Amino acid sequence: MKEVFDIVIDLVEHLLKRCLIIYLLHGLLAVKQRYIRRERLVEAGFLIITTSYYAAVNYLPVLKKLLYGNEEGIVESRGSIFPMFLSMLVMLAYCLYFYDGKRRRISYLIFTAYTINELTMFTLHTFFTLLFRVTSDLMLRLAMDANEFILKNFVIILYVIQILWNLSFQVVFLLVYYYSVKALKNNLSYVGKKINRVQELFLAVPSAMGLCLCILLRSILYAYHGKQIRFLIDEYPETNVLIPLVSSLSLLLIILSAVILKKLVESSENEVLVEVYQNRLNDMEEHMKDVEHLYDGIRGIRHDMKNHVADLEILLKQNHTSDGEYKIEMQKYLDGMCNTMEELDMSCNTGNPVTDVVISRKIRKAGEEKVPIECNFIYPSALNISAFDLSILLNNGLDNALEASEKEQKPYICLDSYVRERMFFIEIRNAFTGNLPENGEGLHTTKSDAALHGMGMKNMKRCAEKYYGALKWKSSNGEFLLTIMLQGMEEKYAK
Template identity: 30%
Template sequence: MNIMSSIQVFLYAACMTAFFYPFMAGRKEPGKSRIKKVLMVFAVYMVMYFIGMTTSVYGWLCMMAVIVLLAAASKFLDMEREFTMLLGVLFFCARKLSALVMRSVSFVVDKRLEQKAETLEMTKSIFSRAASNYAFVAVLQMLLLSVMLCVMGRLLKKKIRKLHIKELCYLLLIPITGILFVNIIFNILLIVNENLVFQLYEQFPVFLGIVPVVAALFYAGILITIVFYQKMIGLQEEKEKYFVEQQQVHAIQERMEEVEQFYHGICQMKHEMKNHMTNIKGLVRNGSYGDIEQYIDHMDESMNVFELTIKTGNTVADVIVNDKQKAAEKQGIQFQSEFSYPKSDGYNAYDIGVIINNLLQNALEACEKMAEGKRYIYLSGRQKKKFYLINVKNSFEGEVTFDTKTNLPLSTKGEDISLHGIGLSNVKREVDKYMGDVDIRTRKNEFSVTVLLQERRKK
């Protein structure tokens, strides 16, 4: 039995490792690092349960120890601590529910083997039959557990985000209740009191069907909870994206109104130019050269109000880039632009505006944390045949942690964590329209984002 128990622990450890693997392995991660993570999850389970077997420690203590150790090592696994705890509890709940279902199957198989043993001669020994029954049920249980974990894993991979404590408690409610239910049933399946033996399934055969059904309902409840939570996440993200988009549209509309006033002012200045020239000629005839100089200086000041220092070739881009340049100058940030709007009609001005607005806004926020004299932002945009490249570089301090699933930086803003990252996710969404790509790199104290867009054909 010790050999069978050891094999069972080994198989459980392999199932848990396979369950954790998709969530801890990044796409661009080196193979050696992935192997270390896999071995760690496998070793934690094996070691804790082998210690439990040799010291007769209760199973629930081993379970808690495994969850706590994996949660403590969540940074090494490149996973959120709360999400690591959720995966651990879900695994043990599925393991116990599958074991409970198979206990009913085992009871039925045992009864049939006993009936055959009474009518056949030269049968195998009772120990041999018990061992074969145990192995058969164990294989079925591993298959059932694998299916349960596979379904849960696919659901969880659809939408993942950092869990808050309230969300973690919501997701853990049913699996923890399921674990407690299974422990209660296992404790009353067989009760020995002096010379009395009480076996639940013999005394109440109806429980052979009720217990597996209840276990299935617990599992269904877990899946439904995950699905509802993901829908809630989707609605929240849509709400956040809508809020940010509305803010961006409102800001662009305000700046467009300013541009309209700017061009209206130029038209007025053009009409007034004749009057200015008449006044200057009158001052020349009177020999009032000092007044002429003051008059011209006043004209220069009036015209500077309507001047855009950066010309990109597109009105929307002019508005955004010049607006960010002014914001940078107020914060003492060196701003350099070599941005040229693409000449092709295969690009939408609003989409380009959303991209550069989000990238420059993130750069401004990063530069705010830098010491004066080290702040800079560099913007470039150039077209190469059917492709258009946008690059934003800026100074920054600190470390950048990337989400292994989206390859976008994770937030470090604390309270604003729900809204942070939406800027880059909005950029990614616009880039996907053009079958493009977003490349993010960090080098020393420089953060660089390069966006590649592919020209779209007109319908």
């Protein structure tokens, strides 16, 4: 009866540990597309396979003899190292088959979950072992003092103490394991898939160190010498403090690495937001300069209009000896007035003054670089899309197109827009005969200041995502095409 009870407790504990691994994986990994509606079956399969493996290795005499060399099980702590690795490989193979994601990420999660399990055990085991020994010694002293009740029920009392010891150890172990896994998951879920290889290595090193420590402890913790078992903590009492201390510090280091990485990602995102707002302020400043230029021009024309009218009246009243000279003078004067007006004329009429100014400025800039621009852009007033957001998209999109076109022998830029139901599409085409490398987050820039240049594409992506849209690009037949998709918003959500 005692053996059956111990087996049940052991299997339940193991099952709960595997549930915590599932808890860690859930949310950090997604099942592959073909299992998308069978997540619960995948999780149940994980529990069944890993628990069955554990039960077979620890309770089937054939496998015990195969793995440990005898049917009794582990005779030296180092004998548990190979089954431990085999268990990790079984879990890893299962997750690689059913879960989607990078192999490095899946491997890190499995090995880290196992390392946390081992470190938690070594952190608590020494303390509970000492507690059990103190309790057992107390019982022996009471028995030696001829305590009649204890003498009669010594075996039963000792068994009850052992059960309580096991239960208390498992409860505390599962609590520490749960909160460690929870802390790791909360930090990793924030980081998501934004980390690079260096950051992955930053996470993996503490886990690898912790796993190596656990392997070292398993290899020297205890061994049989003849018929006597010898524990490391008996021969070296200082290990009673060192083992839990080093194990707990290693466990803390794994969690702190995830916390630090989360802080780094937060800091990086804050820097990105600052850069985004700075770029938006720059766009606003450029727009204000254009509006100011337009206003100054209109004010100047208004100021000079009376003088122009007076000059025309004088010309009309003068007697000219030659009608030809008169017509030439009048024509020159009128041409000068027309040229002044043309400087203030918008090169593109889109239906919105903000986009008019932005596109006209880019057309003037392209004219200076001798890059022709064909504009067929119409502002979608019915879709409640902010003109300011469109100005960010147009500014950055046309800047990128102009940068690429300047290097071509036959440069050109075409700007088009159209509406499909509640979707607004912007297409920017330009001459492009080079390669189209990417840096993982967008197009790779050829400018020397790559860090700042990349912000333009990020600004555009943020604007598109604000309207539940996206950016798409492709290059073919000597042409680059950028397509911006935006969804029209209800008026109460429009800003």
